[in-house]
Amino acid sequence: MITTNITLYPEIENVINPLNIERITDERKATLKPLTEFIQSKVSNNQEIRINFICTHNSRRSHLAQVWAQTLAYYFNIKNVRCYSGGTESTSLFPMVATTLQNSGFEIKMLSEGNNPIYSIKYAENEHGIIGFSKRIDDDFNPKSEFVAIMTCDTANEACPLVPGAEKRIPITFEDPKAFDDTAQQAEKYSERSLQIATELFYVFSQINS
Numbered sequence: 001m002i003t004t005n006i007t008l009y010p011e012i013e014n015v016i017n018p019l020n021i022e023r024i025t026d027e028r029k030a031t032l033k034p035l036t037e038f039i040q041s042k043v044s045n046n047q048e049i050r051i052n053f054i055c056t057h058n059s060r061r062s063h064l065a066q067v068w069a070q071t072l073a074y075y076f077n078i079k080n081v082r083c084y085s086g087g088t089e090s091t092s093l094f095p096m097v098a099t100t101l102q103n104s105g106f107e108i109k110m111l112s113e114g115n116n117p118i119y120s121i122k123y124a125e126n127e128h129g130i131i132g133f134s135k136r137i138d139d140d141f142n143p144k145s146e147f148v149a150i151m152t153c154d155t156a157n158e159a160c161p162l163v164p165g166a167e168k169r170i171p172i173t174f175e176d177p178k179a180f181d182d183t184a185q186q187a188e189k190y191s192e193r194s195l196q197i198a199t200e201l202f203y204v205f206s207q208i209n210s
Helices: 012-015 026-044 061-075 095-103 154-159 186-206
Strands: 048-056 079-087 108-113 117-124 130-132 148-149 166-171
Touching: 012 061, 012 117, 026 048, 026 117, 026 148, 026 166, 048 061, 048 154, 061 095, 061 130, 061 186, 095 108, 095 117, 095 186, 108 186
Parallel strands: 048 079, 048 148, 148 166
Antiparallel strands: 108 117, 117 130
C-alpha cells in the first residue's frame, strides 16, 4: 500500500517505521479482524468511518487508541476516518498519557486546565489536532450513530453489553498501564502499552484496500 505521510511529524514516523506486526499472535489477529472488516466495508462503500474507543474512565488506553488510530489512518491514506474516545464515566486524561505521546513525537498543547484538562494532540503539520479530554460515551462530542464501539478494557466491556447508536461493538482489550503508576517502571510500561496499541492498529490499517 502506498502511504502519503509527507507531513507526518518525523519523530512519529520514526516510531511507526520499526513497528513489527510479526509479533502479533494469530489469536490477537483474530481479535482485530472484526475492526479490519468494519473499516474495509466502509471504505469499499465510500462511507464515513467513525471509531469510538471506549474504556471505563476514558483516561489512558482509550485515548492512546484514539490517537494512534487517527494517526495510522492518515499514515495509510485511509480517507474519511474519524476517531473518538469515551468512558462509562468521565475523569481526566492521565498526564502520563500526554507525556508518552509527546515522547513519541506528537505535538501536545494544553488548551484548558482544571480537573479535566483539554489537550490538542497533533500528528502532522497540516492536520487538525485531536482534541483529548475525558468524556462519557454519550457526550455531545462523540457520534450518536453510525460508529463502531471498540471496548478497550474488560470493565467497560462487561459494563456496556450494548452501546447506544453503535453499528457494531468489538472488544479489543489491553492491559492497563495504571498498575505501574507511581513506580520506577511507569514510563516504560506506558510506552510499552502505547507501542502495542500502535502496532496492532498499524496491522489493522495495513490490511485495508482503498
